[in-house]
Amino acid sequence: xxxxxxxxxxxGVGLLGAAAGPIGALAVLRRRALVGDALAHATLPGLCLxxxxxxERSMPALLLGALASGLLGVTVLxxxxxxxxxxxxxxxxxxxSVFFGAGxxxxxxxxxxxxxxxxxxxxxxxxxxTAGLLLDDVLLLAGLAVLVLVVLLALYxxxxxxxxxRDFARVQGWPVARLDLLLLGLIAVLVVxxxxxxxxxxVASLLILPAVAARMWTDRLHRLLxxxxxxxxxxGVVGAALSASLPRAxxxxxxxxxAMAFFVVSAVARRLLWG
Amino acid sequence: xxxxxxxxxxxxxxxxxRVVLDAIDLSVDGPALVAIVGPNGAxxxxxxxxxxGLVPCTGSVRVLGQPIDSVRRRIGYVxxxxxxxxxxxxxxxxxxxxxTYGRLGWFRRPGAAxxxxxxxxxxxxxxxxxxxxxxxxxxxxQQQRTFLARALAQQADxxxxxxxxxxxxxxxxxxxxxxxDELRDAGKTVFVVHHDLRTVASRFDRVVMLNRRLIAAxxxxxxxxxxxxxxxxxxxxxxxxxxxxxxxxxx
Numbered sequence: 388x389x390x391x392x393x394x395x396x397x398x399g400v401g402l403l404g405a406a407a408g409p410i411g412a413l414a415v416l417r418r419r420a421l422v423g424d425a426l427a428h429a430t431l432p433g434l435c436l437x438x439x440x441x442x443e444r445s446m447p448a449l450l451l452g453a454l455a456s457g458l459l460g461v462t463v464l465x466x467x468x469x470x471x472x473x474x475x476x477x478x479x480x481x482x483x484s485v486f487f488g489a490g491x492x493x494x495x496x497x498x499x500x501x502x503x504x505x506x507x508x509x510x511x512x513x514x515x516x517t518a519g520l521l522l523d524d525v526l527l528l529a530g531l532a533v534l535v536l537v538v539l540l541a542l543y544x545x546x547x548x549x550x551x552x553r554d555f556a557r558v559q560g561w562p563v564a565r566l567d568l569l570l571l572g573l574i575a576v577l578v579v580x581x582x583x584x585x586x587x588x589x590v591a592s593l594l595i596l597p598a599v600a601a602r603m604w605t606d607r608l609h610r611l612l613x614x615x616x617x618x619x620x621x622x623g624v625v626g627a628a629l630s631a632s633l634p635r636a637x638x639x640x641x642x643x644x645x646a647m648a649f650f651v652v653s654a655v656a657r658r659l660l661w662g
Numbered sequence: 663x664x665x666x667x668x669x670x671x672x673x674x675x676x677x678x679x680r681v682v683l684d685a686i687d688l689s690v691d692g693p694a695l696v697a698i699v700g701p702n703g704a705x706x707x708x709x710x711x712x713x714x715g716l717v718p719c720t721g722s723v724r725v726l727g728q729p730i731d732s733v734r735r736r737i738g739y740v741x742x743x744x745x746x747x748x749x750x751x752x753x754x755x756x757x758x759x760x761x762t763y764g765r766l767g768w769f770r771r772p773g774a775a776x777x778x779x780x781x782x783x784x785x786x787x788x789x790x791x792x793x794x795x796x797x798x799x800x801x802x803x804q805q806q807r808t809f810l811a812r813a814l815a816q817q818a819d820x821x822x823x824x825x826x827x828x829x830x831x832x833x834x835x836x837x838x839x840x841x842x843d844e845l846r847d848a849g850k851t852v853f854v855v856h857h858d859l860r861t862v863a864s865r866f867d868r869v870v871m872l873n874r875r876l877i878a879a880x881x882x883x884x885x886x887x888x889x890x891x892x893x894x895x896x897x898x899x900x901x902x903x904x905x906x907x908x909x910x911x912x913x
Contacts, residue, residue, distance in 0.1 A: 542769070543771075544766070544770075544771060544772070545763075547752070547760075548760055550750075551746060551747075551750050551752060551757075552741065552746050552760070554716050554741050555760065555812075556763075557715070558714050558716070558734065558737060558739040558822075559734060560734035560735070560764060561763075561764075606753070606796035607751055607753060607756070607796075608751045608752055
C-alpha cells in the first residue's frame with residue numbers, strides 16, 4: 388500500500404523525468420551533453436552559498452543559488468573556449484572539477500561550522516534523495532518541469548530548425564543566438580530541478596540516457612521527444628519506487644541505473660530487430 | 663527604376679586575422695543565373711555567407727535594394743551539404759517543410775498548406791515517394807535535392823546556393839540545371855558557387871570571378887576570358903580550354 392506522500396513523490400519525479408527526456412534529447416542533438424554535466428557540477432558552490440546566506444534549507448533558495456552558479460560555470464566555459472587556446476573538452480573538464488571542488492569544500496565547511504549544517508542535508512543534493520521530499524517542494528519541481536515542457540512545445544519548430552541547420556535558420560531571420568541561449572536556459576532549469584532527486588553528480592545522465600534510449604527506436608524528432616519523455620517518466624517513477632525500498636542506496640544512483648537499463652534494453656532490441 | 667538584385671560596396675571579411683575577402687564591390691542585375699567561381703580558398707563560400715549575414719564583415723550589402731534583414735522572406739539558401747549532421751532525426755519531408763518556417767513566424771505549426779508546398783517542391787526535384795525517409799539514408803545527390811526542395815519551399819526571389827553540384831551524380835546535376843533554368847525563367851536570380859568551369863559558360867548568364875578580391879564580374883561573354891581566368895586561378899593555366907579541363911579533374 389503506497390502512502391500518500393510516496394505517491395506524490397513518485398508523480399513528481401515522474402514529471403521531472405518526463406521533462407528531462409525531451410530536453411535531454413535536444414541537448415544531445417545540440418551536442419550539449421557534456422556542457423550539461425559541467426553545468427550540473429557547477430551548481431554545488433551556489434547551492435552551498437545560498438544555504439549560508441539564507442541559513443536554512445529552503446528549496447527555492449537553494450535551487451536559485453544552484454541555477455546562478457551553474458550558469459556562471461557555463462559562462463566561464465564559454466569564455467575559456469573563446470578567449471584562451473583551451474579546447475572545449477578541456478574547458479569542460481576544468482569547469483566541472485574546479486566548481487565541484489569548490490562546492491565540496493564549502494559543503495564540508497558548512498557541516499563543520501554551522502549548527503544546522505549536519506541536518507541541512509546538503510549531501511542529499513550531491514547524491515540525490517527522493518524519500519522525504521516535502522509536498523511543497525515536489526509541487527515546485529513538478530511545476531517547473533511542466534513550465535519547461537510548455538516552452539519546449541511552443542518552440543518545437545524553432546528548436547528543430549536551430550539545432551538541425553543554424554545557418555539556414557539565420558538566413559530565415561530567426562534570432563539563433565537568443566534561441567540557443569533559451570535552450571541552454573531550459574537545460575539549466577532541468578538540471579537544477581533534477582538536483583534534489585538525482586543529485587549534482589548524476590543528474591546529467593537523467594537528461595542523456597532516456598534520450599539516447601529513445602533514439603534507438605525512432606528517426607523522427609517529434610517521436611523522439613515523446614518517447615524520451617515516456618522513458619524519462621518511467622525512469623523517474625520506477626527509480627523513485629525502487630529507491631523507497633532501498634533506503635541505503637543513493638536515489639540518484641538507483642534512478643540512473645534504471646535509466647541505464649532502459650538504454651541497454653533499447654540498444655539490444657534495436658540490434659535484434661533491425662540488425 | 664528597379665534596384666540591382668545584389669549591390670555590394672567595399673565588403674571586407676577577415677577570419678582569425680586573415681583577410682578572406684578584400685574590398686569587394688559588385689552590382690548584379692536580375693533575373694539571371696550567376697556563377698561564382700574561383701580556386702579553393704578564394705572565399706566563395708565566405709562571400710555568400712557575408713552577404714547573408716552569417717559571418718562578421720564590414721561594408722554595405724543590399725539585396726533587392728534593401729538591407730538583408732529587411733528582405734529575408736524573399737531569400738532562399740542552399741548551404742553546403744557537409745554543413746549539417748545527416749544523422750539528425752528528420753525525414754526528407756521534414757526538411758522540405760523547414761523552407762516554410764520563415765513565412766510561418768513564431769509558434770505557428772506548418773499546416774496542410776505548408777505540407778502541400780513542401781510536397782510540390784519535393785516533386786520538382788524528383789524526390790516523390792521519399793518523404794518519410796530519414797535523411798541519412800539518401801545518396802549524396804538525393805541529399806542535395808532535399809536541400810534544393812527546402813530552398814524552393816522558401817518561395818524566394820533571390821537564391822544563394824553553395825556548391826549544389828558538389829559530389830552529385832549526373833542525373834542530379836541535370837535536375838539542378840533544369841531547375842535553375844526554371845527559376846530564372848520565373849524571374850528569379852540565383853547565385854551559385856560553382857566548381858566545374860566546363861558548365862559555367864553554357865549554363866550561366868553571368869559570372870563572378872573571385873580570388874580573395876574581385877577579379878571580374880559581368881555577362882558571361884564579356885568576362886569569362888582566358889586573361890581573367892589566369893588572374894583568378896593565379897596564372898596556372900595558359901588557355902581557357904586548359905583551365906576548364908583542369909577544373910574537371912580537381913573535384
